[in-house]
Amino acid sequence: MEGRPETVRVWDPLVRIGHWTLVAAFATAYVTAGDALEMHEWAGYVVAAYLIVRVIWGIVGADHARFTDFFYGPRRVITYLSDMIRHRARRYLGHSPAGGAMVFALLIMLAGTTVTGMAELASSYGEGPLSGLIQQRSEHLQAQASSDAAVQTGGEEPESALQELHELFANVTLVLILFHVAGVVVASILHRENLVLGMVTGRKASHD
Numbered sequence: 001m002e003g004r005p006e007t008v009r010v011w012d013p014l015v016r017i018g019h020w021t022l023v024a025a026f027a028t029a030y031v032t033a034g035d036a037l038e039m040h041e042w043a044g045y046v047v048a049a050y051l052i053v054r055v056i057w058g059i060v061g062a063d064h065a066r067f068t069d070f071f072y073g074p075r076r077v078i079t080y081l082s083d084m085i086r087h088r089a090r091r092y093l094g095h096s097p098a099g100g101a102m103v104f105a106l107l108i109m110l111a112g113t114t115v116t117g118m119a120e121l122a123s124s125y126g127e128g129p130l131s132g133l134i135q136q137r138s139e140h141l142q143a144q145a146s147s148d149a150a151v152q153t154g155g156e157e158p159e160s161a162l163q164e165l166h167e168l169f170a171n172v173t174l175v176l177i178l179f180h181v182a183g184v185v186v187a188s189i190l191h192r193e194n195l196v197l198g199m200v201t202g203r204k205a206s207h208d
């Protein structure tokens with residue numbers, strides 16, 4: 001039959017609104033790191049809230065949102081990627097094996113980024129949701145560390161190990177995001193479908 005292909009709903013509203021909220025929150029947190037601390041923290045809390053909701057939805061949510069729908073194991077991820085290189089990867093309605101693995105990697109790295117950020121906030125300023133669990137470093141220790149580091153760095157503000165870990169998680173996440181977007185573009189070309197539009201409308205063609 002000619003005309004528009006039949007479509008089915010693949011991504012529910014929670015997945016779609018969650019995705020684009022996450023994109024805005026991560027971008028805001030990334031560009032405000034270092035100066036607009038309050039905005040940075042709030043953007044980080046939005047990412048943390050997204051993660052909590054997404055994990056619950058991954059367990060109890062609708063069809064393609066469930067973790068069991070896109071957990072394929074390493075063998076199938078490798079097979080999918082090598083099929084992709086040979087232009088013969090089969091199309092998946094939900095996340096492909098490689099797309100699914102990337103979702104898990106992103107969620108884990110985002111969790112690492114938010115937890116280390118909140119731990120740093122608690123340890124340096126005694127603030128935030130983890131302040132009840134993590135003790136603030138004593139002023140004496142902070143002053144000592146600052147003066148030691150100032151000697152080594154020539155007067156620049158020193159970074160704590162937690163802060164460095166937080167930045168490492170954020171930068172690894174950014175690299176994953178670049179691969180994620182590249183993967184979306186390549187899969188869209190190979191399967192001749194607009195996956196980004198699918199993440200907006202929630203609908204994809206029902207067959208190849």
Ligand code: HEM
Binds near residue numbers: 024027065107
């Ligand atoms: C901060 C940047 C981004 C992060 C952290 C991110 C994260 C994610 C996550 C976690 C999912 C899984 C959604 C779910 O199952 O709930 C996903 C899927 C998806 N994302 Fe992103 N994303 C980002 C940027 C983008 C951008 C810029 C685009 C558009 C080019 C995009 C397009 C998509 C698409 C099309 C899917 C569905 C993939 C599929 O069909 O299997 N993402 N993303």
